[in-house]
Amino acid sequence: MDDFFKLDGITVQFGGLVAVHRFSLHLEEGERVGLIGPNGAGKTTVFNIVSGFLAPGSGKVYWKGNDITGRPVHEITRLGIARTFQNIRLFPDMTVLENVMVSFHHKLRSHFWQAMFGLPSYRREESLLKSEAMTYLEELGLSHLSAERAGSLPYGQQRRLEIARALAIRPGLLLLDEPVAGMNPSESLETAQLILDLQRKYPLTVFLIEHDMKFVMQLCERIKVLDYGHTIAEGTPAEIQQDPLVLKAYLGGACVC
Amino acid sequence: MDRDRLKIFLNGVTLVAVFLVLFAFSRYGTDYQVRILNNMAIFITLAVSYNLVNGYCGILHLGPNAFVAIGAYTSALLTMTPAEKQMNFIIQPIVWPLNVIEVPFVLSLLAAGLTATLFAFLISFPVFRVRGDYLAIVTLGFGEVVRVLCNALQNVTNGPLGLKGLSPCTNLWWTWGVAVLSMVVISRLIHSSYGRALKAIREDETAARAMGVDPFQHLLLAFLISAFFSGVAGGLLAHLITTISPTLFTFLLTFNLLIMIVVGGLGSTTGAVIGAMLFAWGGEALRIVEKPMDLGFVIIPGIPGMRMVIFSLLLMLVILFARRGIMGRSELNWEVILTRLDRLRRP
Amino acid sequence: MTSTIFLQQLINGVSLGSLYALVAIGYTMVYGILRLINFAHGDLLMVAAYTAIYGIAVFTLPWYVSFPLAVLFTGLTGILLDRAAYKPLRSAPRISLLISAIGASFLLENLALVVIGGVPKAFPRPEPFDRVVDLFGLRIQVLTIYTPIVTLVLLLALLYIVHRTKVGKAMRAASRDFETTRLMGINVDRIISVTFLLGSVLAAAGGIMWAMKYPQVNPFMGVFPGLKAFIAAVLGGIGNIMGAVIGGFLLGLGEILIVAAVPELAQFRDAFAFVLLVLVLLFRPTGIMGEPFTDKT
Numbered sequence: 039m040d041d042f043f044k045l046d047g048i049t050v051q052f053g054g055l056v057a058v059h060r061f062s063l064h065l066e067e068g069e070r071v072g073l074i075g076p077n078g079a080g081k082t083t084v085f086n087i088v089s090g091f092l093a094p095g096s097g098k099v100y101w102k103g104n105d106i107t108g109r110p111v112h113e114i115t116r117l118g119i120a121r122t123f124q125n126i127r128l129f130p131d132m133t134v135l136e137n138v139m140v141s142f143h144h145k146l147r148s149h150f151w152q153a154m155f156g157l158p159s160y161r162r163e164e165s166l167l168k169s170e171a172m173t174y175l176e177e178l179g180l181s182h183l184s185a186e187r188a189g190s191l192p193y194g195q196q197r198r199l200e201i202a203r204a205l206a207i208r209p210g211l212l213l214l215d216e217p218v219a220g221m222n223p224s225e226s227l228e229t230a231q232l233i234l235d236l237q238r239k240y241p242l243t244v245f246l247i248e249h250d251m252k253f254v255m256q257l258c259e260r261i262k263v264l265d266y267g268h269t270i271a272e273g274t275p276a277e278i279q280q281d282p283l284v285l286k287a288y289l290g291g292a293c294v295c
Numbered sequence: 296m297d298r299d300r301l302k303i304f305l306n307g308v309t310l311v312a313v314f315l316v317l318f319a320f321s322r323y324g325t326d327y328q329v330r331i332l333n334n335m336a337i338f339i340t341l342a343v344s345y346n347l348v349n350g351y352c353g354i355l356h357l358g359p360n361a362f363v364a365i366g367a368y369t370s371a372l373l374t375m376t377p378a379e380k381q382m383n384f385i386i387q388p389i390v391w392p393l394n395v396i397e398v399p400f401v402l403s404l405l406a407a408g409l410t411a412t413l414f415a416f417l418i419s420f421p422v423f424r425v426r427g428d429y430l431a432i433v434t435l436g437f438g439e440v441v442r443v444l445c446n447a448l449q450n451v452t453n454g455p456l457g458l459k460g461l462s463p464c465t466n467l468w469w470t471w472g473v474a475v476l477s478m479v480v481i482s483r484l485i486h487s488s489y490g491r492a493l494k495a496i497r498e499d500e501t502a503a504r505a506m507g508v509d510p511f512q513h514l515l516l517a518f519l520i521s522a523f524f525s526g527v528a529g530g531l532l533a534h535l536i537t538t539i540s541p542t543l544f545t546f547l548l549t550f551n552l553l554i555m556i557v558v559g560g561l562g563s564t565t566g567a568v569i570g571a572m573l574f575a576w577g578g579e580a581l582r583i584v585e586k587p588m589d590l591g592f593v594i595i596p597g598i599p600g601m602r603m604v605i606f607s608l609l610l611m612l613v614i615l616f617a618r619r620g621i622m623g624r625s626e627l628n629w630e631v632i633l634t635r636l637d638r639l640r641r642p
Numbered sequence: 643m644t645s646t647i648f649l650q651q652l653i654n655g656v657s658l659g660s661l662y663a664l665v666a667i668g669y670t671m672v673y674g675i676l677r678l679i680n681f682a683h684g685d686l687l688m689v690a691a692y693t694a695i696y697g698i699a700v701f702t703l704p705w706y707v708s709f710p711l712a713v714l715f716t717g718l719t720g721i722l723l724d725r726a727a728y729k730p731l732r733s734a735p736r737i738s739l740l741i742s743a744i745g746a747s748f749l750l751e752n753l754a755l756v757v758i759g760g761v762p763k764a765f766p767r768p769e770p771f772d773r774v775v776d777l778f779g780l781r782i783q784v785l786t787i788y789t790p791i792v793t794l795v796l797l798l799a800l801l802y803i804v805h806r807t808k809v810g811k812a813m814r815a816a817s818r819d820f821e822t823t824r825l826m827g828i829n830v831d832r833i834i835s836v837t838f839l840l841g842s843v844l845a846a847a848g849g850i851m852w853a854m855k856y857p858q859v860n861p862f863m864g865v866f867p868g869l870k871a872f873i874a875a876v877l878g879g880i881g882n883i884m885g886a887v888i889g890g891f892l893l894g895l896g897e898i899l900i901v902a903a904v905p906e907l908a909q910f911r912d913a914f915a916f917v918l919l920v921l922v923l924l925f926r927p928t929g930i931m932g933e934p935f936t937d938k939t
Contacts, residue, residue, distance in 0.1 A: 115504075116507045120505070120506075127505075139491055140503065140508065143488050143507065144506075148488075153483065353735075421920045429923060432872065432873075436915075440916050598756055601756055604749065604752045606748075607752055614741050618738055
């Protein structure tokens, strides 16, 4: 059976501390799945496993039926798993356009010497990449800012640029680490709409971490709840809202919603 | 597009202008002027290729002196005649096959670049395992190891005695030819997708990896290209001053290159060129502080070492108070100049 | 190698190692707090040696006055170094800080060259350090024995300060988490100054003993001991005081014993430390006593 994406019994320890305990996840193509849990529950650790920043102590990661556990980050990205970061990580001193174009670099056909000597074949490819990058910027309403320094954009647009950059990888799976953190309700609503629009245009599976419960409940079809590295619940938004364990985890700890 | 044609035309005009200036100096210039121009071109090559690693990749590599040393020794050993080598190696005879090889200057330069590149490749694995201060100290260490080897391998480098009496093959055409080539090639690379990948690594290596960029592969590419041009420049240097010894290639050389690219602006190729030219000119101009000065009524004795005090102070002042140097990370090219002119015309 | 020669070399190695250890502690302490290789740290050896010479030769002070004065002066130089070259760059990119450190190192060396001149000066070794004693049938300079003892005393004093005083507690906090320490209302700049003072004082003690051991003082005398001491600090696990001490001893012993065992390697002695550095970084980047890195994104 070829699964689209599967995490199988992932366990991660930092020193003696178990950050994630036997975490399993199964994603169907085209799904929107949310991962929630109190601070320090191990959500970002799960993301770091999926994107290759961390190798799990035990457990396996499967992508389209292949075992990709422990592969380097850039290889995993090239296979079609792209991510954004919780605390925005753009290339601040590069332009908005350049930020997106970095994502095309891995599929560049020209060799470095073709670029060094400015051969026509390279120039053609470069202008092709430029126009492709502009389409992604248009998609996220950033095309008029293409020549700006990425670091000079306001917060909301930086978040969007991060999504544009990840989208330019042409991922099959898009990981969004707190995409609406720091946004007001109307901005989060816009972002939710944006994600739905993108999914209509591109074959995109979305796996996201978010603290904004309203956003997650509206957007995600399925939700997993982590607490102290353990999966305590899993199901549709309606099921999660009723789950006694979830209520206890949230009300017992600091209230996030 | 008109703009593109205009730029090609202007580039052509610049090249012709450089050619005419060089022609004039090679014909009518004094030896002193020609020497400064040669130094300038070699410094430009070195600074531009050093800046490719330090400015664009954002790492602090402290071993370019090793590349220059390897290039200088390689090309010197290849152009010397077997008889000259026999005369130089008085303590221990030179090893085979170096004792019989003699190749034309241009081939020796190519070999200088390639040997330096090979060395860079060999050390790249330990170097790029680490980042930041560690990378700095490891590359500094490799620079020192090469210096120690130059001193110790009597039958290859002639040890501390060095090599004397190289033929003075280097002239203005060679030095400036290589300088222009390195400028063009490296700035093309930087403005390409590869350059974007390098800058992405500099800005945020984690994010760059997440966008599919393999840091090792790209840092290695920059490192090797930098080593190649540094090696060629080393070969030019050897055949300019015609005498080389391990003391020429100490950390001081790296320090001087660091001053050039910091003053010019880390991460700007035009900045590196400006820095190198200022250094070549300023280094000569500052010689007066080390010579006795006769003011007519009183003679101020020269102070040896004063130049280096001034240079170190300059480096620190720039880093402390004007960290972007002269150019920052921007470039001065026809695109920029034309855009400025357009804006002036349409207020 | 006979056992007497081995014993002799062992003692030499311990003596050299304790000098590396003294200097390495300063590197490790500064790195622990600022994450900076203080390139100019090695040059403090030179500062101390010259001041001690001037105290004895020019001001005709007895050594027991001149040496402490030199140590004090070097300590203040260390603080000044931080204030002038590093403090303005606390929020700057790391590469700038490192370049400033390299600049400061060259500035100190060349200032010494301009002010004092490049001709090596002979260090006047005071009489109590000049004696030769019989130990286990070996004739050994007392200095070789004093060096590890002085190192041990200074180390104990340092450990007392770091672990038993309030300042030491703040230093340890700052090297754990600089920003949080600042937020806790601790004057981090004062802590950094104290760190530089302590590191420089140890380097000064090392510099004076180094100058007595190799009594040729020149403006660049600190470069190699400095680099090697830094490597010793990395070997032991940077940021860790005991690690620096262990690394220093290992490096000193290693250098002496390898050259004693294979004399042909003597000309490569200065390269040995760097090869060791590369090996450590390849196989155990955290050093002997270091804690494993946690990869946070």
